[in-house]
Amino acid sequence: MQPKKDAGISRREFLKLSAVAAAALAVGGGGAGAALSMFGQSNAPAALSNDERLNFYGAHQAGIITAQQKYLYLGSFRIITDSKADLISMLKEWTKFSTLAAAGGYRKSSGNNLLPPADSGEAMDLGAAKLTITYGFGESFFLDDGKDRFGAAGRKPSHLSRIPRMPKDHLDPAFQAGDIAVQVCADDQQIAFHALRNLIRLASGTAILNWMEEGFTSAPPDGKTPRNLFGFKDGTANKLHQSDFDEVVWAGTGEPEWMRGGSYLAYRKIRMLLEVWDRSSLKAQEDTFGRSKESGAAYGAVGEFDPVPVSEQPVDSHVALAKQSRQSIHRRAYSYTGAIEPRTGQLDAGLLFLSYQRNPQEQFIPMLRLMQSRDRLNEYTQHIASALYACPAGVREGEYIGQSLLKDI
Ligand SMILES: C=CC1=C(C)c2cc3[nH]c(cc4nc(cc5[nH]c(cc1n2)c(C)c5CCC(=O)O)C(CCC(=O)O)=C4C)c(C)c3C=C
Numbered sequence: 001m002q003p004k005k006d007a008g009i010s011r012r013e014f015l016k017l018s019a020v021a022a023a024a025l026a027v028g029g030g031g032a033g034a035a036l037s038m039f040g041q042s043n044a045p046a047a048l049s050n051d052e053r054l055n056f057y058g059a060h061q062a063g064i065i066t067a068q069q070k071y072l073y074l075g076s077f078r079i080i081t082d083s084k085a086d087l088i089s090m091l092k093e094w095t096k097f098s099t100l101a102a103a104g105g106y107r108k109s110s111g112n113n114l115l116p117p118a119d120s121g122e123a124m125d126l127g128a129a130k131l132t133i134t135y136g137f138g139e140s141f142f143l144d145d146g147k148d149r150f151g152a153a154g155r156k157p158s159h160l161s162r163i164p165r166m167p168k169d170h171l172d173p174a175f176q177a178g179d180i181a182v183q184v185c186a187d188d189q190q191i192a193f194h195a196l197r198n199l200i201r202l203a204s205g206t207a208i209l210n211w212m213e214e215g216f217t218s219a220p221p222d223g224k225t226p227r228n229l230f231g232f233k234d235g236t237a238n239k240l241h242q243s244d245f246d247e248v249v250w251a252g253t254g255e256p257e258w259m260r261g262g263s264y265l266a267y268r269k270i271r272m273l274l275e276v277w278d279r280s281s282l283k284a285q286e287d288t289f290g291r292s293k294e295s296g297a298a299y300g301a302v303g304e305f306d307p308v309p310v311s312e313q314p315v316d317s318h319v320a321l322a323k324q325s326r327q328s329i330h331r332r333a334y335s336y337t338g339a340i341e342p343r344t345g346q347l348d349a350g351l352l353f354l355s356y357q358r359n360p361q362e363q364f365i366p367m368l369r370l371m372q373s374r375d376r377l378n379e380y381t382q383h384i385a386s387a388l389y390a391c392p393a394g395v396r397e398g399e400y401i402g403q404s405l406l407k408d409i
């Protein structure tokens with residue numbers, strides 16, 4: 001008798017794959033993700049459809065070159081203690097929670113119902129939804145107003161400093177970089193929020209959340225490029241291959257040991273003046289990027305991914321300036337929407353621009369400077385927050401995040 005076909009795979013094959021997935025789930029971590037991705041989303045058993053797990057442990061932190069999930073929370077923490085022991089104990093708790101949440105778990109209560117539950121609970125039964133939690137240290141972690149609170153000043157990485165003030169900055173002083181940034185991403189917003197919320201709880205007495213941003217991206221099926229709130233495909237020239245990551249993303253020689261295999265996160269909150277944009281002609285919009293709005297093809301090219309003929313681009317277009325900088329970065333941006341601006345009635349919306357690079361002084365800052373001085377996009381944008389973080393290499397099982405930075409000091 002022929003084995004029954006189930007959505008393109010035979011029943012026998014399906015059962016074999018289910019066994020692999022079950023085994024991988026029992027082990028936890030990346031194995032489960034790998035096994036599930038063998039099914040492809042449509043063939044995955046319903047109970048696991050939201051449960052793709054990405055390993056928290058690894059040579060590099062997850063959430064940097066990981067394919068972008070749909071939702072982002074970015075939180076900036078201020079450490080409120082000078083005690084290194086308390087700091088380490090929080091980082092240990094954060095690490096334990098991060099591995100648990102990435103595996104779709106939640107914190108178990110002690111059994112004493114006179115105490116608050118250990119976990120806020122809103123992610124129970126939801127799965128992992130490709131949750132990643134990525135940590136970065138701000139400049140003030142190492143030297144806070146000249147004070148070396150944790151003895152780590154000598155280990156400040158080479159390229160970590162404040163992003164210099166730019167000509168078109170409208171920075172809001174409420175959004176300083178802070179001591180530690182946490183980037184939480186997942187394909188389910190509630191799962192992502194749950195993770196940040198419980199990190200805040202675990203930090204109690206040691207660190208407080210200074211600010212939090214919420215972002216989203218919506219990619220069409222078949223791996224097509226998502227569009228930003230100006231309606232343009234955003235991420236076309238971002239398809240870095242594995243072999244490019246060493247050159248572009250991962251910090252290496254010249255860095256303290258704890259940063260080798262890590263990366264620098266550059267962050268800009270950029271308000272997009274949607275009302276101004278929506279009143280602009282299609283030609284003005286396309287000239288701004290040097291690309292077709294509908295197809296995403298560069299001026300003078302046919303397909304979205306065709307090489308960009310730089311001579312055909314308006315000299316002050318966004319893409320021409322990015323090319324002119326001759327630098328590469330790895331972008332991981334999310335759109336945001338907020339409330340209506342009370343004074344003007346305009347929408348508060350834009351882009352949480354995140355990029356990872358191995359040397360922001362050489363890659364990101366010159367590109368930003370060039371864009372700030374000449375980019376047509378500046379007519380439609382305002383940069384309202386700016387920060388740079390050093391994201392350490394990945395965590396090995398049994399270690400805690402930042403361990404190699406804080407050990408033996
Ligand atoms: C300093 C770096 C960058 C900032 C800040 C930035 C803001 C920003 N970008 C868009 C929309 C698009 N950007 C596109 C391409 C692109 N942007 C950057 C860098 C910054 N963008 C780079 C390096 C590139 C790649 C250029 C190339 O090599 O071709 C595009 C085109 C499509 C694509 O390649 O992704 C769009 C669209 C907005 C709206 C924005 C701030 C609000």
Ligand SMILES: [Fe+2]
Nearest residue numbers: 234318319322
């Ligand atoms: Fe851009």
